[in-house]
Amino acid sequence: MAGQKMSQQEIQARFDAETAAAYSQRKPLWLPEHDYAMRLVLKVLESYLPDSARVVDLGAGTGNLSRRILKALPDCHVTLVDFSRNMLNEAPRLLAAFDGRYRIMLEDFWRVEFPAGEYDGVVASFALHHGRGRPFTGTCIEKSMAGSRSGGLCLL
Numbered sequence: 001m002a003g004q005k006m007s008q009q010e011i012q013a014r015f016d017a018e019t020a021a022a023y024s025q026r027k028p029l030w031l032p033e034h035d036y037a038m039r040l041v042l043k044v045l046e047s048y049l050p051d052s053a054r055v056v057d058l059g060a061g062t063g064n065l066s067r068r069i070l071k072a073l074p075d076c077h078v079t080l081v082d083f084s085r086n087m088l089n090e091a092p093r094l095l096a097a098f099d100g101r102y103r104i105m106l107e108d109f110w111r112v113e114f115p116a117g118e119y120d121g122v123v124a125s126f127a128l129h130h131g132r133g134r135p136f137t138g139t140c141i142e143k144s145m146a147g148s149r150s151g152g153l154c155l156l
């Protein structure tokens with residue numbers, strides 16, 4: 001209905017119905033500066049994280065951002081978190097060159113618990129807007145901070 005936000009189930013169903021293979025190839029028309037934004041994210045990560053960083057990508061989808069991170073930080077490891085099996089199923093194809101340097105978690109990022117201090121960096125691209133305002137975003141930031149080592153980086 002107009003003006004109403006989608007439920008979590010509707011969001012999941014929407015991404016489970018996405019043509020995942022096409023998703024990773026597209027240049028989003030709705031965001032002409034997409035490439036520029038991605039490059040800025042990488043600049044920040046490269047400046048603050050070691051090459052061997054452990055990074056978690058929330059709402060990773062097919063792995064668009066994860067792939068860029070894996071390329072930019074030669075010894076890093078990326079954990080992709082997403083609740084759409086359809087989107088994640090595409091990730092191994094996209095990340096084939098990085099076997100052994102990533103893992104996939106089929107999880108709702110509002111509920112997932114990270115071991116304390118597990119990550120050097122927590123990132124999300126075009127995913128957290130699927131939340132429901134402050135309680136969701138606050139929870140996500142708290143979980144991300146808990147999962148980051150002291151001095152780690154959250155780029156959400």
Ligand SMILES: C[S@@+](CC[C@H](N)C(=O)[O-])C[C@H]1O[C@@H](n2cnc3c(N)ncnc32)[C@H](O)[C@@H]1O
Nearest residue numbers: 015059060061064082083084108109125127130
């Ligand atoms: C617009 S896509 C962005 C994908 C990727 N980050 C990128 O930049 O290409 C949003 C992704 O967030 C995921 N997502 C949305 N809400 C989620 C939630 N609560 N838990 C896990 N994944 C979620 C969707 O399944 C989808 O894959």
